[in-house]
Amino acid sequence: GESVGLHLPTLSVQEGDNSIINCAYSNSASDYFIWYKQESGKGPQFIIDIRSNMDKRQGQRVTVLLNKTVKHLSLQIAATQPGDSAVYFCAEAADGNKLVFGAGTILRVKS
């Protein structure tokens, strides 16, 4: 189903530390996953994606890990910066169909 939840979990990290944001997805048929970053008042920004034939994908300072066995997705951000502070959403899609979003996690970076 579509995203639910009024109270987003919050992750607080010190600037320079690594961040790990987790997401449990719901549909075992999902074969495509995306992480988005959303700053206040803006639309979601594409960060990185991964398909189900992979278990790890790296970008610039970000790594996405996929564990299909337990339907778990994580986003790792290396050397977290104040500009990384935002709400992070995972999204899933099955067989080229619509993207369904998870509930989101607030990342707060302390200087």
Next chain:
Amino acid sequence: DTGVSQDPRHKITKRGQNVTFRCDPISEHNRLYWYRQTLGQGPEFLTYFQNEAQLEKSRLLSDRFSAERPKGSFSTLEIQRTEQGDSAMYLCASSLRDSGAFFGQGTRLTVV
């Protein structure tokens, strides 16, 4: 700017009025999505198009909502007889099939 463009960015309307939003996708993208987002929640799927064909419409969407993409390029989302519960951010995204969706900045609707 070649990203997804939405217009207007903000809309305040009185309850009972009709509103229409426009989305211009990235030009080569054949898929266009509409989502709605309220404070503290993730984007909620409304509907999506592949070219001009509307492939799916959320069963949560009332008959007051209608979307079109007449030439497979820009899209409009109309809400008739707006209610206070319609107040939200309306997000548009576009993609190629089987690839990441890129979002616009959204239209914030306030129904008073």
